[in-house]
Amino acid sequence: MEAKKGILMVISGFSGAGKGTLVKKLLQNYDNYVLSISMTTRKPREGERHGVEYFFVDREQFEQTIAENGLIEYATYCDNYYGTPRAFVEEQLAAGKDVILEIEIQGALQIKEKFPESLLLFVTPPCASELKRRLEGRGTETSEVIAKRLSRAYEESEGMDAYDYIVINDDLEVCVKELHAMIEAARNEPVRRKDFIARIREEMKAFRPEAE
Numbered sequence: 001m002e003a004k005k006g007i008l009m010v011i012s013g014f015s016g017a018g019k020g021t022l023v024k025k026l027l028q029n030y031d032n033y034v035l036s037i038s039m040t041t042r043k044p045r046e047g048e049r050h051g052v053e054y055f056f057v058d059r060e061q062f063e064q065t066i067a068e069n070g071l072i073e074y075a076t077y078c079d080n081y082y083g084t085p086r087a088f089v090e091e092q093l094a095a096g097k098d099v100i101l102e103i104e105i106q107g108a109l110q111i112k113e114k115f116p117e118s119l120l121l122f123v124t125p126p127c128a129s130e131l132k133r134r135l136e137g138r139g140t141e142t143s144e145v146i147a148k149r150l151s152r153a154y155e156e157s158e159g160m161d162a163y164d165y166i167v168i169n170d171d172l173e174v175c176v177k178e179l180h181a182m183i184e185a186a187r188n189e190p191v192r193r194k195d196f197i198a199r200i201r202e203e204m205k206a207f208r209p210e211a212e
């Protein structure tokens with residue numbers, strides 16, 4: 001039997017929509033997921049470590065990695081490069097793990113094009129004012145950065161149509177369960193469909209015209 005390949009999942013969402021917490025919970029509660037660690041030229045925030053939240057590199061190193069085809073996608077976001085290292089994703093998918101990419105929309109679109117079977121999920125708070133409240137409450141960014149992220153959120157709202165699922169993050173625990181159920185359903189759908197078609201075709205043979 002062919003080894004089961006994992007699902008490649010993109011989780012995007014407005015900055016401050018709670019997608020980071022959501023992803024952490026998915027990883028904690030279920031053992032089929034792994035998270036890809038991105039490479040970025042952004043400076044680490046307080047408490048962030050190289051190789052944990054991101055691989056923090058300079059522009060030269062980033063551009064070198066692009067040139068070596070070491071990224072499966074990359075984009076610029078608020079004046080910095082962000083990209084997904086290729087090797088980890090390919091290894092984990094081959095090992096049957098479901099790989100989560102927590103990336104923004106330009107990257108998500110590149111992934112859908114290169115991996116048409118990937119699942120694109122978009123996490124959003126229930127309304128725009130809630131997003132502003134969460135961003136301000138986080139207290140990690142200057143008001144200038146918050147304003148930039150809100151205008152970026154406006155731009156990203158224009159691209160939400162490209163996603164397979166919209167995940168409304170109102171109650172975190174409920175949201176995690178729904179998200180996991182959605183992914184399981186997506187995983188099982190191709191097999192369910194194939195089995196159903198095979199069974200009903202077999203049954204339909206009873207109605208096959210005699211002279212054939």
Ligand code: 5GP
Nearest residue numbers: 038039074075077082083084102103104107
């Ligand atoms: P932050 O600076 O807040 O950590 O991330 C800024 C944005 O970059 C977020 O929307 C995040 O999802 C996105 N991002 C993080 N890593 C990657 C990546 O590897 N590729 C792309 N395209 N976006 C990323």
